[in-house]
Amino acid sequence: MVLFDFDTVIERKNTASVKWEQVKQVFGEEDVLPMWVADMDFNPPYEVAxxxxxxxxxxxxxxxxxxxxxxxxxxxxxxxxxxxxxxxxxxxxxxxxxxxxxxxxxxxxxxxxxxxxxxxxxxxxxxxxxxxxxxxxxxxxxxxxxxxxxxxxxxxxxxxxxxxxxxxxxxxxxxxxxxxxxxxxxxxxxxxxxxxxxxxxxxxxxxxxxxxxxxxxxxxxxxxxxxxxxxxxxxxxxxxxxxxxxxxxxxxxxxxxxxxxxxxxxxxxxxxxxxxxxxxxxxxxGSEWLDALLVYLKENIDTAARFIAERLPEIRVMETEGTYLMWLDCRTYGLEEEALKDRLWKKAKLGVEIGSKFGPGGEGFIRMNIACPRKILMEGLNRLEKAFA
Ligand SMILES: Cc1ncc(COP(=O)(O)O)c(C=O)c1O
The missing domain is CATH 3.40.640.10 (Type I PLP-dependent aspartate aminotransferase-like (Major domain))
Known part of the structure; x- marks a missing residue:
């Protein structure tokens, strides 16, 4: 069986990466951890490169x-x-x-x-x-x-x-x-x-x-x-x-x-x-690589759901049946869009999407991209906790 490495953190700066290098334009801050636009921080299957x-x-x-x-x-x-x-x-x-x-x-x-x-x-x-x-x-x-x-x-x-x-x-x-x-x-x-x-x-x-x-x-x-x-x-x-x-x-x-x-x-x-x-x-x-990826992503989803249940019980996590984008219901905090941005982007330096971007029904939610090495995920979750502390 081939082993695939999704744990190694790969530096993506200086590759003209939208996710990593446009955080200042999007979030207004330099050192924001990007968990927004839907791409992953993993190498693709070896055969593609x-x-x-x-x-x-x-x-x-x-x-x-x-x-x-x-x-x-x-x-x-x-x-x-x-x-x-x-x-x-x-x-x-x-x-x-x-x-x-x-x-x-x-x-x-x-x-x-x-x-x-x-x-x-x-x-x-x-x-x-x-x-x-x-x-x-x-x-x-x-x-x-x-x-x-x-x-x-x-x-x-x-x-x-x-x-x-x-x-x-x-x-x-x-x-x-x-x-x-x-x-x-x-x-x-x-x-x-x-x-x-x-x-x-x-x-x-x-x-x-x-x-x-x-x-x-x-x-x-x-x-x-x-x-x-x-x-x-x-x-x-x-x-x-x-x-x-x-x-x-x-x-x-x-x-x-x-x-x-x-x-x-x-x-x-x-x-x-x-x-x-x-x-x-x-x-x-890509089939075998994808099977391994899905196991890793599911572990990330479960890790994040457990973390949020323990440390941020006010947030309701919607079940992620598919995609690597978690949809988190933060409405119990009663924060307006600008206040949410302020907490997440400015205070905690966490680059997640604000739900209202996705149209009616998105208000009070955030979307978090968990397709990253677990080390980055844990950093993101700690920042999420800080945002609502
Ligand atoms: C539902 C959906 N459609 C399309 C896209 C983007 O497609 P493309 O990059 O091929 O234009 C995305 C990217 O996040 C998506 O989530």
């Missing part, structure tokens, strides 16, 4: 296309990890999931159209809708005994109002819910009933902890397959956010054509060389 190094040895970095072998690696990954059979021809490539969402909004809606989301949710969902001149309609998630649940009445009301596209996030960021098969089917059935397409952002789908399992909504049957646009990427799973690569799986040929037509208009269909090489190597060789 090796594949990229090998490619660089050639030195000529001319125009590149995505070879069939990359599509085959994606196909094999989805089959093995998520029991989903796809055809390589269904894949459109994109330089990330955020640009893929923007492309989908342009392809499947008109200016002024309504786009449904369920807040609190990954904040660029709001921006992409609004910057494209579409209108956000929100079915805010309900908090039921420490976990988010879908508010079906709200969903149906928004769909009745004419939402054309639903932006789903599975697993959900923030909040860490892994939507069940029943929930996904009910959601997709409602979307189908009201003629709304289902975009499923599944960037966190490989980061799910037993007993939960990820179900790609498009894998639930032909009806669901033909109304969904599924976005996946190796970038969260394998810590490769800088290679800017995603795969958008659109089985329905008409929808796929519309998506690719917008890409053609904007000239955004090509990936960069390292995106292609990194994506293929990760999906081809």
């Amino acid at each position: 090796e594949a990229i190094k090998k490619r660089v040895e050639h030195e000529i970095l001319g125009y590149a296309f995505v070879p069939d072998s990359t599509a085959e690696a994606i196909q094999a990954w989805l089959k093995k990890r998520h029991n989903w059979d796809i055809h390589p021809a269904w894949i459109a490539y994109c330089t990330g999931i955020v640009p893929a969402i923007s492309t989908a909004i342009q392809a499947f809606t008109e200016p002024g159209d309504k786009v449904l989301l369920m807040s609190p949710v990954y904040h660029p969902f709001f921006h992409m809708v609004e910057k494209n001149g579409r209108v956000v309609v929100n079915a805010q998630l309900k908090l039921v005994e420490n976990r988010f649940e879908i508010d079906w009445e709200q969903v149906e009301a928004r769909l009745k109002e004419g939402a054309k596209l639903f932006l789903g996030c599975n697993p959900h960021n923030p909040g860490g819910r892994v939507w069940t098969k029943d929930e996904l089917m009910k959601m997709a059935d409602l979307c189908a009933q009201y003629n709304c397409l289902f975009l499923s952002d599944e960037i966190h789908s490989d980061l799910v902890y037993p007993p939960h399992t990820h179900v790609p909504v498009a894998s639930l049957g032909d009806k669901y397959r033909d109304m969904t646009i599924t976005c996946i990427a190796p970038t969260k799973t394998f810590n490769l956010a800088g290679i800017k690569a995603s795969a958008v799986i659109i089985p329905n040929p008409e929808l796929r054509k519309k998506f690719k037509d917008v890409q053609a208009v904007n000239g955004t269909s090509a990936l960069n060389t390292f995106g292609i090489v990194g994506m293929e190597a990760a999906y081809r060789h």
Whole structure:
């Protein structure tokens, strides 16, 4: 068995790291411990760096296309990890999931159209809708005994109002819910009933902890397959956010054509060389590394939950079914957004996200990224205690 090292602290300064080197701009302080933006402080699988190094040895970095072998690696990954059979021809490539969402909004809606989301949710969902001149309609998630649940009445009301596209996030960021098969089917059935397409952002789908399992909504049957646009990427799973690569799986040929037509208009269909090489190597060789990572991340989540239960019992920890982002309910402190920032960012020098950034329902919560060596995690937890001392 290969052993993987997630404990070593790797210096990330002087690599133009957003997470580590933009803390002053984001938090207003220099020596903030960054537990915010969703990348990890671990090396990716060895084979990924090796594949990229090998490619660089050639030195000529001319125009590149995505070879069939990359599509085959994606196909094999989805089959093995998520029991989903796809055809390589269904894949459109994109330089990330955020640009893929923007492309989908342009392809499947008109200016002024309504786009449904369920807040609190990954904040660029709001921006992409609004910057494209579409209108956000929100079915805010309900908090039921420490976990988010879908508010079906709200969903149906928004769909009745004419939402054309639903932006789903599975697993959900923030909040860490892994939507069940029943929930996904009910959601997709409602979307189908009201003629709304289902975009499923599944960037966190490989980061799910037993007993939960990820179900790609498009894998639930032909009806669901033909109304969904599924976005996946190796970038969260394998810590490769800088290679800017995603795969958008659109089985329905008409929808796929519309998506690719917008890409053609904007000239955004090509990936960069390292995106292609990194994506293929990760999906081809990353399975064992990922299994070890998931064990480490789960231990971090449990460690943090225990620490908070013992030392900060006022904070309620939402169960993290998936993702490496913990969603902490700090509402009992009764602090306004600025006071929360003051305590966490200024007093404790802890760089966590303030929940209101994720839209209605996020107020009074914080999001903490625990994908780091345990030593950094413990430092972060001590700072959290200091913030509320
Ligand atoms: C739900 C979700 N979608 C998309 C992204 C970013 O995707 P990309 O870097 O491929 O644009 C993130 C990053 O945190 C995310 O959490």
